[in-house]
Amino acid sequence: xxxxxxxxxxxxxxxxxxxxxxxxxxxxxxxxxxxxxxxxxxxxxxxxxxxxxxxxxxxxxxxxxxxxxxxxxxxxxxxxxxxxxxxxxxxxxxxxxxxxxxxxxxxxxxxxxxxxxxxxxxxxxxxxxxxxxxxxxxxxxxxxxxxxxxxxxxxxxxxxxxxxxxxxxxxxxxxxxxxxxxxxxxxxxxxxxxxxxxxxxxxxxxxxxxxxxxxxxxxxxxxxxxxxxxxxxxxxxxxxxxxxxxxxxxxxxxxxxxxxxxxxxxxxxxxxxxxxxxxxxxxxxxx
Amino acid sequence: xxxxxxxxxxxxxxxxxxxxxxxxxxxxxxxxxxxxxxxxxxxxxxxxxxxxxxxxxxxxxxxxxxxxxxxxxxxxxxxxxxxxxxxxxxxxxxxxxxxxxxxxxxxxxxxxxxxxxxxxxxxxxxxxxxxxxxxxxxxxxxxxxxxxxxxxxxxxxxxxxxxxxxxxxxxxxxxxxxxxxxxxxxxxxxxxxxxxxxxxxxxxxxxxxxxxxxxxxxxxxxxxxxxxxxxxxxxxxxxxxxxxxxxxxxxxxxxxxxxxxxxxxxxxxxxxxxxxxxxxxxxxxxxxxxxxxxxxxxxxxxxxxxxxxxxxxxxxxxxxxxxxxxxxxxxxxxxxxxxxxxxxxxxxxxxxxxxxxxxxxxxxxxxxxxxxxxxxxxx
Ligand SMILES: Cc1cc2nc3c(=O)[nH]c(=O)nc-3n(C[C@H](O)[C@H](O)[C@H](O)COP(=O)(O)OP(=O)(O)OC[C@H]3O[C@@H](n4cnc5c(N)ncnc54)[C@H](O)[C@@H]3O)c2cc1C
Ligand code: SF4
Ligand code: SF4
Numbered sequence: 001x002x003x004x005x006x007x008x009x010x011x012x013x014x015x016x017x018x019x020x021x022x023x024x025x026x027x028x029x030x031x032x033x034x035x036x037x038x039x040x041x042x043x044x045x046x047x048x049x050x051x052x053x054x055x056x057x058x059x060x061x062x063x064x065x066x067x068x069x070x071x072x073x074x075x076x077x078x079x080x081x082x083x084x085x086x087x088x089x090x091x092x093x094x095x096x097x098x099x100x101x102x103x104x105x106x107x108x109x110x111x112x113x114x115x116x117x118x119x120x121x122x123x124x125x126x127x128x129x130x131x132x133x134x135x136x137x138x139x140x141x142x143x144x145x146x147x148x149x150x151x152x153x154x155x156x157x158x159x160x161x162x163x164x165x166x167x168x169x170x171x172x173x174x175x176x177x178x179x180x181x182x183x184x185x186x187x188x189x190x191x192x193x194x195x196x197x198x199x200x201x202x203x204x205x206x207x208x209x210x211x212x213x214x215x216x217x218x219x220x221x222x223x224x225x226x227x228x229x230x231x232x233x234x235x236x237x238x239x240x241x242x243x244x245x246x247x248x249x250x251x252x253x254x255x256x257x258x259x260x261x262x263x264x265x266x267x268x269x270x271x272x273x274x275x276x277x278x279x280x281x282x283x284x285x286x287x
Numbered sequence: 288x289x290x291x292x293x294x295x296x297x298x299x300x301x302x303x304x305x306x307x308x309x310x311x312x313x314x315x316x317x318x319x320x321x322x323x324x325x326x327x328x329x330x331x332x333x334x335x336x337x338x339x340x341x342x343x344x345x346x347x348x349x350x351x352x353x354x355x356x357x358x359x360x361x362x363x364x365x366x367x368x369x370x371x372x373x374x375x376x377x378x379x380x381x382x383x384x385x386x387x388x389x390x391x392x393x394x395x396x397x398x399x400x401x402x403x404x405x406x407x408x409x410x411x412x413x414x415x416x417x418x419x420x421x422x423x424x425x426x427x428x429x430x431x432x433x434x435x436x437x438x439x440x441x442x443x444x445x446x447x448x449x450x451x452x453x454x455x456x457x458x459x460x461x462x463x464x465x466x467x468x469x470x471x472x473x474x475x476x477x478x479x480x481x482x483x484x485x486x487x488x489x490x491x492x493x494x495x496x497x498x499x500x501x502x503x504x505x506x507x508x509x510x511x512x513x514x515x516x517x518x519x520x521x522x523x524x525x526x527x528x529x530x531x532x533x534x535x536x537x538x539x540x541x542x543x544x545x546x547x548x549x550x551x552x553x554x555x556x557x558x559x560x561x562x563x564x565x566x567x568x569x570x571x572x573x574x575x576x577x578x579x580x581x582x583x584x585x586x587x588x589x590x591x592x593x594x595x596x597x598x599x600x601x602x603x604x605x606x607x608x609x610x611x612x613x614x615x616x617x618x619x620x621x622x623x624x625x626x627x628x629x630x631x632x633x634x635x636x637x638x639x640x641x642x643x644x645x646x647x648x649x650x651x652x653x654x655x656x657x658x659x660x661x662x663x664x665x666x
Binding site: 020102263 | 376387391418424425426427431537565567575578594600602618621622
């Protein structure tokens with residue numbers, strides 16, 4: 001705190017004050033999940049920059065705010081986007097927004113996926129459900145310098161074939177960027193020719209050079225628990241495992257206390273953690 | 288060190304008021320000593336003291352006319368620096384767009400002078416400084432109030448039945464940043480305050496308050512009173528390896544035991560001077576064109592605290608009590624470099640079922656030692 005006399009506090013930056021952005025486009029990925037692309041709607045002319053894995057707080061007039069990961073390419077200016085599962089008040093309101101409607105955006109917040117650290121390594125990306133959204137910016141970043149990495153594997157699972165996100169892109173990624181994409185669903189339908197089962201079961205079908213592999217995981221907590229157990233069993237060192245955590249979040253700036261996970265605040269110490277930083281809590285219930 | 292006579296105490300209050308401060312001090316309301324706006328010493332709890340035990344708080348008459356002859360009441364200064372309910376944003380809808388104003392950073396904040404800040408409470412304020420002025424973000428509501436606050440600290444000359452500041456190394460002698468610190472000396476025909484100046488602002492105010500220099504014996508009397516307080520703590524807490532104790536006992540059976548007693552009423556978090564959790568509420572007016580965002584105190588004991596769509600991360604009572612105590616005594620040290628407990632005893636006094644954080648910590652330790660012993664002997 002600066003030592004100034006009474007009344008001398010200068011203009012304060014309010015971390016809870018959003019900037020304004022408008023909806024450029026809404027794309028429905030599945031029946032209940034959509035991607036909104038945003039563009040600046042106010043006088044701020046600074047470019048919105050972020051790192052893969054970071055999130056924003058999106059405010060809808062009168063409804064509230066939600067923590068939402070950024071799902072777009074960090075290296076493509078002006079393409080900010082979020083992929084959102086419609087589940088409640090705010091996410092439903094976001095799903096109903098039309099082109100040009102304005103929302104509030106605070107961010108970006110939180111830690112990022114270790115793209116630098118992946119240099120020279122094989123990268124194994126594991127996603128469950130909406131967990132693919134925060135990993136997409138990581139994939140885009142890897143593609144930029146594809147030759148700097150060894151294999152890129154993407155193990156991805158959804159409830160059913162109709163719940164798969166980014167279906168067209170998944171195919172492109174395997175063709176254009178030599179990504180080994182393995183997709184599984186919990187429940188199949190008559191059209192489905194791929195794997196059936198939970199995400200960790202996909203490890204049966206791959207071989208890893210464990211020491212030379214870095215893993216990035218995001219999905220429901222149970223899925224992450226089983227996945228990490230599987231990854232560890234494969235011999236990938238704990239320091240090469242990263243995961244993105246979720247908790248109730250009200251402020252995203254470390255004030256509200258809701259997102260605490262042991263000594264960590266998910267909003268500022270996470271959401272992306274190196275596994276050794278939380279491994280002692282990870283198997284415990286109700287932390 | 289200076290001596291201010293009791294009869295000149297009102298001059299201190301008026302000197303602060305003249306400087307534009309809203310002066311807040313102790314006052315008796317509804318059979319408890321609370322902090323409220325005061326205009327003169329007659330608003331203080333003159334001649335009152337309190338008796339505190341677990342789940343017990345009672346005011347009693349003293350034999351003298353002391354102004355500070357009690358320990359801490361149910362409220363702390365956090366209710367002024369971190370108000371329980373604040374408007375963060377006002378939002379006006381304009382067609383497809385909107386205008387958002389930060390009320391928190393544009394308000395003209397109250398300028399508070401706090402009289403009677405105990406050592407544990409001063410420590411609690413420093414702890415909340417670290418929360419609301421963290422390495423990345425500052426909360427305007429807090430900063431604006433905190434920045435301007437004038438602090439008249441008071442050394443405790445009597446310990447409360449639930450106090451354990453000595454264990455937490457937070458008192459009873461006032462340490463840290465204050466503007467003035469007072470020790471009240473009353474009895475045997477004297478009634479005065481031994482005063483210490485802690486800042487330039489404090490020195491300025493002292494110029495207006497009649498005082499004389501304290502000689503060695505005058506200062507010595509005050510010292511002795513505070514030393515005696517330290518000898519008579521109502522509670523103690525063994526803080527040896529306390530962080531490890533909590534972190535290593537996540538699975539302790541003792542949490543089930545506390546959970547059977549705890550009502551999840553959240554009293555302990557409301558009265559605690561360091562607890563800082565909050566939640567945000569949104570409201571619109573009838574026209575639907577105007578909305579506000581408000582922040583209010585929240586508690587890790589509420590059912591909704593860990594709720595997310597499709598689940599709740601802490602549904603059981605046991606996990607919620609564990610979260611609170613582990614945060615206070617252990618995680619806080621990782622997060623802010625200091626314990627989240629300053630030993631004020633409020634949570635013990637105001638828990639309706641008498642759950643005592645010092646006793647729970649001790650029980651956890653005993654349990655843990657017993658389990659270790661069983662393991663090492665192979666039982
Ligand atoms: C770091 C982070 C990143 C996230 N990224 C995405 C993403 O990319 N896509 C996506 O679809 N979802 C994401 N979520 C989950 C998303 O925040 C919730 O689904 C959303 O807040 C639900 O809000 P609602 O009003 O629609 O639901 P409701 O059920 O109506 O929510 C009511 C209230 O509960 C709270 N709440 C409910 N769920 C959550 C939650 N998971 N986290 C925090 N608070 C919650 C909110 O305070 C909300 O106001 C993320 C969550 C976190 C913490
Ligand atoms: S935990 Fe209890 S004793 Fe410790 S500071 Fe909070 S209210 Fe006071
Ligand atoms: S410990 Fe006591 S005060 Fe705290 S929630 Fe439980 S019953 Fe209420």
